[in-house]
Amino acid sequence: MPTGSDHRQPNRAWPLDALAADLTAAVAGEVRFDPGSRAAYSTDASNYRALPLGVVVPRTPEDAMAAIAICREHDMPVLSRGGGTSLAGQCCNAAVVLDWTKYCHRMVALDASARTVVVEPGIALDALNRELSAHDLMVGPKPATHVSCTIGGMIGNNSCGSTAQAYGKTVDSVRRLEVLTYEGTRMWVGPGPAGLTDQLRDALRDIADRYAEDIRASYPRIPRRVSGYNLDSLLPEYGFDAAKFLVGSESTLVTVLRAELELVEVPAAKTLVVLGFPDVFAAADAVPEVLRHDPAALEGLDGRLVQLERGRHVAVHAIQQLPDGNAWLMAQFDGNTQDEADAAGREMMREVRGRTGASGTLVDDPDREAELWSAREAGLGATAYPLDGPATHEGWEDAAVPPERLGDYLREFEALLKRFGYESSSLYGHFGQGCVHTRIPFDLRTAEGIARYREFVTDSAHLVVDHGGSLSGEHGDGQSRAELLRIMFGDRLINAFGEVKHLFDPRDRMNPGKIVSPRPLDADLREGTTYRPWEPATHFAFPEDGFRFSRAANRCVGVGKCRGEHGGVMCPSYRATREEEHSTRGRARLLFEMLEGDVITEGWRSTEVRDALDLCLACKGCRNDCPVEVDMATYKAEFLSHHYHRRLRPMAHYSMGWIPLWARLATGAAPVVNALTHTRGLRGAIARLGGVDPRRPFPRFARHRFTQTFTPAVDLASAPQGRVLLWPDTFTNNFEPRIAHDAAEVLAAAGFAVEIPERTVCCGLTWISTGQLATARRVLRRTLRILEPALREGVPVVVLEPSCAAVFRSDLPELLHGDEDAHRLAGQTRTLAEILAERAPRWSPPVIGGSAVVQPHCHQHAILHLDRDEELLAATGSDIDVLDAGCCGLAGNFGFERGHYEISVACAEDALLPALRACSPETTILADGFSCRTQIRHLLPEARPRHAAELLAAAIRGEKP
Template sequence: MRALHTDLAARVRGEVRFDAGTRAAYSTDASNYRQVPIGVVLPATVDDAVAAVEVCREHGVPVLARGGGTSLAGQCCNTAVVLDFSKYCRRVVSVDPERRTAVVEPGIALDELNRQVAEHGLMVGPKPATHVSCTLGGMIGNNSCGSTAQAYGKMADSVLRLEILTYDGLRTWVGPTSEEEYQRTLAEGGRKAELYQGLRALRDRHMAEIRTRYPDIPRRVSGYNLDALLPEHGFNVARAIVGSESTLATVLRAEISLFEVRPERVLVVLGYPTVFAAADAVPAVLPHRPTAIEGLDRQLVELEHTQRIAGEAVDALPPGGGWLMVQFTADDHDTAAERARRFVEDMKRHGEDISVSYMDDPEHEERLWQAREAALGATAFPPTGVPTHEGWEDAAVPPERLGAYLRDFRELLREFGYQDAALYGHFGQGCVHTRIPFDLRTAAGVAAYRRFVERSADLVVSHGGSLSGEHGDGQSRGELLTRMFGERIVGAFGEMKALFDPDNRMNPGKVVHPNPLDGQLREGVDYRPAEPRVRFAYPRDGHRFSHAVGRCVGVGKCRGLDGGVMCPSFRATHEEEHSTRGRARLLFEMLRGEVVAGWRSTEVRDALDLCLACKGCRSDCPVGVDMATYKAEFLSHHYAHRLRPRSHYSMGWLPLWARIAAVAPGVANALTHAPVVERVAKWVAGISEERTLPRFARQPFTSWLRRHTASGSGSRRDARKTVVLWPDTFSNYFHPSVARAAVEVLEDAGLHVVVPRASVCCGLTWISTGQLGVAQRVLRRTLSVLRPALRAGTPVVVLEPSCAAVFRSDLPELLHGDEDAHRLAGQVRTLAEVLTREAPDWRVPVGRRALVQVHCHQHAVLGFDTDRELMRRCGIDATVLDSGCCGLAGNFGFERGHYAVSMACAEHGLLPAVRDADEDTCVLADGFSCRTQVEQADTGHVPSHLAEVLAEGLRRERGRRRTTEQPSASAPPGEVR
């Protein structure tokens, strides 16, 4: 392996990784399987990939060309050299708008490709649920489909040509082959002629079997596409390779068909008494030629409702126990709506037990589609506490047989005790998804798993279906292919494999000559992770850290480049181990103890180093992985009884240093901003040289409030209700104008404002640096100070979102079982929450445009809907950015070595939007970090907290009233102008 690594590093321009951390991050995909790779190569170009395969061939080691790593059948993990094209080889080589085609490299993600071709009014046809992260190469390897395959077909239907590389070095373009081209290829001789001649002979030998054993259904994804070699299909070698899961060749480039974007959509949801009745109705839907026909059952809807996934959209479903989502698209809304209307009229003639809901509001419709796409995450960890697994995830039958198949399948689930499994999928093409609570940790459970999938395979075949209708065979179903195709066709698959890859070095053990379906399990009968004592409680995971880090099911939403918060560091680096998924894999492997081991692991530390602890994954991850908490836990143990990074003592203890500086803030500012002293101070504190240290305020907020109250200017004691205003470190010592503005607003709303009687802190900086013992002591002291307010049920208003998020999420888990901790979690309010709850009639006419950056912790833990409502009520025309994390993220962006990533995160969306905002638009950012990032980026805008904007509106309104109420010079006494 040392020689292989050396040769790859010498001849590959991209990155060659044989370190334990990288190998751990790539050890599994979204399946039940785990195989640690030999090493990982990130080719800089497709030519680089050719060089990498050449080195591997010289050393005789296997190769796996990997897409987005979201495969559900085990085809994306192997003991091989993994080629990951997604970091560099993601170029759109060319687009031909007239022919509606594009040539692309394999590493580009589907959403990114669609974004680039959208300027031509075009899009890729298939759209899997993992569209944010799946790569085009992976879609070709898997023959991907998605909901839009109803209208546009599978990936094989979009592939025109492929540039491929065989393990033995043949690099060539392949596609449909006319007789003339075939003869020309033979005449030229060489490896390609040998391959084509062998494929022709293979086809001719098995032609009758191919025509009779391949089910004629829209979702046959299992097996190799030998039918593409038939004369009537043009001897299409490219389409024969699609779906081969990297077992035949490496795809270097692809020419694909594109489709015109139809901008108008109308979604009709039909409710039926049962999911079986919904499936029975599919044949009547098909003649209307909708773009998508998706099915849901009651179990899935109840799971999503329980987990608050797209709650409003799910609640708007019509009555029923099974549903069909039927979408119509057109160039104009009237046409789409008319098609939908005629469809509903026809469906009502077919059955009386139908309830109907029209959804032509794009935002509402999109939320419902997101709920459908979140099904895998929703079903992975049901409230029963028993995790579910793939294993029989995507079988497909003829649409006219779907209802009968589902009834038989449900009976089989009941027989094995899996009756709670949800059923959903692409019903228009007879494809059914489900996750099943297999027990994969005991010998009996694994044996039951094998028996179940064998019975399921026989059931699908009896209905004329395919073992896989979308996610491929890999290891989950490769062993079962003889049940579907018979020995002769499966033997032909082996012959095809031998023609392309005679030495069995391309992704061995998948599809052809497969590993056992119950082998190489990620868990398995020998799974025994370490169960260390931890600081956080992990109540969602049975109080076990191993369950928490095993939460990731690999769908890869954290690898998306747009929308939401997760995962800012991946968006900056495009590194697997800088994604939430990659870090979760490393922690999983750390507890397993084979590749990386123990809390002292430098590989895990390095992967977590660029985690911004933004908590975006807590809300955006389909299964609720909370990497910020896991990072804090890891750092707590990694640095226990050891010297920490300097920033942990400076930024981590910021509340203490701020209290000391408040004694003489002018002196502190002079020292920390004097040219020479500042450089020394930054070095000592472990702070990036590019950063400007924030200035301490001349007077802390708490000092101002004492004078404000003593002078009688404060709110009356007989105010409607008392609230505690939390004096967080940032609003108290750095931006007291925010807290003063909040007092002004709260008092105007009729609330009596008090602050804690002693110094308090939420412990955020200690938590984010993993100093959890100190954080627990700080929080216990805080609870003792707040105890009277907590026992009285007094709301605690927190202006800094990160501090409020600590109280809502971190506090109850760090001090689990402490009733005061749970009381505080329930009594914490944001400014918007307290105003809307305690002063529902209060408003002020602000009348301004605003560009709003939502703090990551507010997005993930607190929610922002109340803020939207308050801004609307006060006349703030708000544009809420969907730009992700600001990149500063508390101490992260200040720490030495993080500046480049911090700014890359900010430049992803926030800073360009702020620069583009006109002068009259105020920039709203409640987070101290967000405001600091914008200020230090020299954008021309000074951001404000919502409290400041509301207080400014109050002052303007008071001034307007005073002006209006002044007596006119000519008016009689007692009258006003």
């Protein structure tokens, strides 16, 4: 096999200008050959990187056909891409990339009675299943990336997931495929030879006949064989199924235009049994015992995974529910009724515990089940960056063996890891089908480390084959394993793969270098021996990334959770535009390429990176929702600081970015300022002057600031809970001071002596969000000087505005890293709910009753979390519904800035506004964030959103909510 430390894609001089021009003329969709688009698609979730020639976003399958026809005329390679979450390098290539996800995501036809559906390839699995849920139907396979993986990608990869135990791989759900060859043949194929051209039919039958015995002898008979082409589907005993044969071909043979899938019924009831074992080997040994009871899913996870998740505070509630042990099996049982599912689970648990001595627990509450499954699905994110070790990589993360041999395989695999000096971050996966996931701390930056990586995966391939397994049990071959397929299949079947490839793609233009005639597994590495990114000086410290911005920009592992369309906060602008460069992942890719300097060459001055970051709302949702905690809001602030250094900024940076100063001046003349900003004609002129969208109404300034009218407590003897310092943030102090007075009233009722800073203070939020970091640092240092006495005495600082509290908890210690007062303030910052729970646990709020919906501020969700808030509000006796509606879309200055209005409104209309419109008039709307309340008032004028402090204070005063 070839060796070497770093092999980059050859720099072939493609005539791209002519290609781009012809594509633009022929395609109704979007054609992009700009550096930013190429950078955004340069990699997937694998170790590999290859800059595409360009990107085409087709509007219809026929549009994609037109694009491929132009590529054929120019003899250019093509790669179809779905969610871009491939772990083996299938989705990065020096080719014209077809991104199906923006437009080609329609459900074409549904036959609920026959349980079949026809879809376009760009539809995401979760999105499709939501449409099907009205009919109690779903797609059977469910990969861990179900929020973003597409049906086309699942077909290309033959994806599986935990439900494959019951429903098989994607190949088992595919009924028919409409496909296009590179040479232009379009056909619907399915069971039997129908639809194939005579040439393809005869040639495939000839290949199947000549290699039949090799296929029967060399294809392992296990549930999770994903490696190689599905030549077994061409055998007579499997019905010569051309559609199933093409599944898993990774865009190397055909382009999928549409697919017909067989659906399954959504289980009426589910029960989850969790069994605890002393180690992962004992858990693996028990798999055959559990399989005798026919579970619908059987997953395994080891103690190392749980340890990593606990360290990162991931799936905390789920971890607390695990029974005793250091490894666990999670077995799901489905039934027509809950009693039926529970009975099956209890019977299995009784017998397996009796035979193995395992501990166990049964869970049939849907919320608790979801929490436990979240612990399993969080595996990749938790293991990518262990807190106690180096970063880990794919490369040998999904091998599969017969389930009955899993325990022996894992023992030998563990010995192999030790022999090479590796420690796996964890062993987990689909144990019921013998498929094991792991990430390994390969050194992919030095020649020695890369050589060791090559030797290790080669030995691992032999180990898996010796156990009757498959190199890939789920993630496909791509570039990680294609070179090793000869070990698994032998020379004759490798020749058969080559014949198939030549039959469908004689010019080798379909995703070349994958599966057949593969590029070396140590070529095209995203890092490699030539990896030497630009390492700029920064304002933020990036302590979680070794104090290096390059590591922060390379933190994204590409799983694409930011491309989800439902639930959580990230990424609101992607949900509005469906553009890769507007996802957290896409922006991270551009920052990585900026530091590489190959395609994005202007560094901090890059317009491509600026434009991608422009629609980032700085919501910080990714800080919580991203499996590896990418913090794009911080990256954006850092970039903007350098991009506009000694340059004229957008006017909104001066108006909105300096709002603490303007607000202080405006409240001194509030009636005049409010009249000017709310007078037709003048309002529009002021908006344009300040870089504000004229459709956005200005908030009204208060006549008197909170700090002007508040009288601090002086009698500490009557305050059993001690002193607190109530933070007068810019928004509450200058626009809604009543909220601060209400909060002071609540704190006093709970036994606190409330104080405020003696001088004007600011957290610097607006300067941070607009990238004016030098100013933000000066503001924060001044604030620390003013707060110094309180910080020295350990006085809690109660912050009512979530975004300001998040600055103190997160941004401040990274901007002023090493400043002990900065770290003290981060540790002493409390929300209203937190201070009441920690310092006044015996105080109970008045009973309020009624119902309330809560819109969490994005920074609340990402940095502060809502556990204490939910407990406090529940104690009022109210029926509380915490919305999972994502970002409100205003996000501080973002929604005010000219050019952002449509995106801002689209974010609100995604889930928040529909949820509020569905509320009864008697329902109280709670939103602690000033931005959230402002957006709701603008777009739903009849709504009266309130801060939780207002609700509590009103109850203390005996007023109705």
